[in-house]
Amino acid sequence: MRPERLLRLLPGLAFLALLLLALEGAVNAGLIRRALMPPPSAIWEVLRDLVLSGEVLGPLSATLRLVFAGFAIGSVIGIALGAAMAWWAPAYRLLEPLVEMIRPLPKSALVPPLMLFLGIGDTMKITSVALAVTFPVLVNTLQGVRGVDRVLLDAARTHGWGTARALWHVVLPAALPFILAGMRTSLGLALIIAVLSEMLTGQGGLGFLILDMQRSFLIRQMYAWLVILALVGLALNALFAWAEARALHWQARTP
Amino acid sequence: MAILELEAVEKSFPARGGPAMLAMDRISLAVREGEFLSILGPSGCGKSTLLQIAAGLMPPSAGTVRVAGRPVTGPPPEAVYVFQQYGRSLLPWRTVRDNVAFAVEHRPGISKARARELADVQLAAVALTGFGDHFPWQLSGGMQQRVALARALAAEPKIMLLDEPFSAVDALTRLDLHRLMLELWEKRGLTVVLVTHDVEEAVALSDRVALLTKRPSTIARLVETGLPRPRDAVEVRETPRFLELRHELLDALLTRHAPGDGHAA
Incomplete structure (x- = not known):
């Protein structure tokens, strides 16, 4: 399995390396202005220094804190509201128009008004991230809970399970594949909004640094932080995929 | 009567x-x-x-x-109802043992461990000893229906x-x-x-x-x-x-x- 997987990744990785090499060559040949796009090797040097000096840790943890806190809060709210709307018709009728109103709105547009109320600190940033996370989770939970097989619910009832217990032990696990799919979408959004809110507030974290370096014309540094951000996104996805596979291990070979 | x-x-x-x-x-x-x-x-x-x-x-x-x-x-x-669609009435994320324990684990005074013990007794009654750790999808249809029967029996219905x-x-x-x-x-x-x-x-x-x-x-x-x-x-x-x-x-x-x-x- 392992070597096979490596083999499958190989063409893509080779292509990536080729692109970097071509870029390096193009910059050195003067085809691209070095001031705007330094060669990858120069970016690599900055990147290495940032990591080895430990300078990367502060901004990294600042951004990750926003992502994790906002993701956790938004997921809990999304699951709770989605399940309530699916389970209880009055909740659906009450909340559906509101949800449909806010859902299509790019949550990035909500950062400026939130700044008016919550300032530019972590509270505002985490709130923005949580808001962005809530809706995909909510909509998927709603669908997942609605789709739970009637037979499973009847099985719980005939064995004397109360509603609350059935919700927790039957409905939520049955809807879990949907809920996790929503959370996966939300994780990407969480990172986007975290970075954007850092840029808009000019405070802390990877987003702020990328903008700040660009404005200070520290172009190599800007690209180095960009690479770090890309790696963060990659790592978050991998972590989530791992957690998802563990949570849904029972699904492994269901046709 | x-x-x-x-x-x-x-x-x-x-x-x-x-x-x-x-x-x-x-x-x-x-x-x-x-x-x-x-x-x-x-x-x-x-x-x-x-x-x-x-x-x-x-x-x-x-x-x-x-x-x-x-x-x-x-x-x-x-009374306990046993469904025609055994594949849909068992919880796919639970092992066979935990599916049977489902019938009793919510009852007052029954610990999770006790529920599993009771489940094993019923699994033996339907000749599924040794399959407790399997997942339903790993079993044939007939065996899955026996799991459903064991679950119903575990509830000790009249x-x-x-x-x-x-x-x-x-x-x-x-x-x-x-x-x-x-x-x-x-x-x-x-x-x-x-x-x-x-x-x-x-x-x-x-x-x-x-x-x-x-x-x-x-x-x-x-x-x-x-x-x-x-x-x-x-x-x-x-x-x-x-x-x-x-x-x-x-x-x-x-x-x-x-x-x-x-x-x-």
């Missing part, structure tokens, strides 16, 4: 752009404690609906259901309501399950109501067979099989009485075109 009584039970379903469709018409039936009764009828006659009403999973449109003398408003603790539980497996597995069901029924003093469209199955297992008509269904006949107990699910099929009943009931099923033309027994 009747442990489960249906009294003038009616069920109608709303029909699109018309009057409600009457699915069953004043069905009365008294199931005796400890008996094995089959409800036999053509496809779509509402047998499963009737059983779900008896299980408290669906309210009747009119009439009453009583279990142990008490009117049924929700699933009564004395009444088991079986909704065509043997219809989705191959013929040999079905006979195997028939034997198992008879053994369990005899050992545990259960009252069983089995819904089926299989005449042989109904006759081979039952003390009485209730024959339903097409919609709106009523009980056309209620036949005492009079077959000896204890009974072997295979050998009984060779007795003259079995053949006679099989003939009679098949005849009734096949020739009964108009609804409600039978005489209630």
